[in-house]
Amino acid sequence: MATNGSRRWFQYTGDDGNTYAVELDENVYETVALGFTAIQAGPTGPQAQGRVISANNSRPLTMRTVRGQFVKANNDIVYKSFFVGTQAALNSLIAAGVLVLGGTQNWSLTGSQGEVRVLIPATDTAQLDGDIDDNFVAGP
Numbered sequence: 001m002a003t004n005g006s007r008r009w010f011q012y013t014g015d016d017g018n019t020y021a022v023e024l025d026e027n028v029y030e031t032v033a034l035g036f037t038a039i040q041a042g043p044t045g046p047q048a049q050g051r052v053i054s055a056n057n058s059r060p061l062t063m064r065t066v067r068g069q070f071v072k073a074n075n076d077i078v079y080k081s082f083f084v085g086t087q088a089a090l091n092s093l094i095a096a097g098v099l100v101l102g103g104t105q106n107w108s109l110t111g112s113q114g115e116v117r118v119l120i121p122a123t124d125t126a127q128l129d130g131d132i133d134d135n136f137v138a139g140p
Helices: 087-094
Strands: 006-011 019-025 066-073 079-083 098-101 105-113
Touching: 019 105, 066 087, 066 098, 079 105, 087 105
Parallel strands: none
Antiparallel strands: 006 019, 066 079, 066 105, 098 105
């Protein structure tokens, strides 16, 4: 089993094409097959644009994942989910059916979950208070 490493910032590419900065365990997420990269610097990068997400939060998005199982030397089975940095990496992992960590750990993939987004509704839901205030105002 790979031990937890120090944490560092990685770049996640959303289904909408935007990049996001996210802090993850570097021992796991430096694995090329998971599709995370170094953060793009400069004014168009995710940190400069305020696109920073938390790995365990669902807003504004939940990152795509794969689930896997690993059989230890004593035949115990460990189950774990891994975040995936790009849609292309997810497609490759699904096709391979296995994730290799640290060059020696073969995780058999048992499932996957695509990216999930939580969006702000454009109009009032009128569910609680009966008013009709919209959430966005028309621009100039």
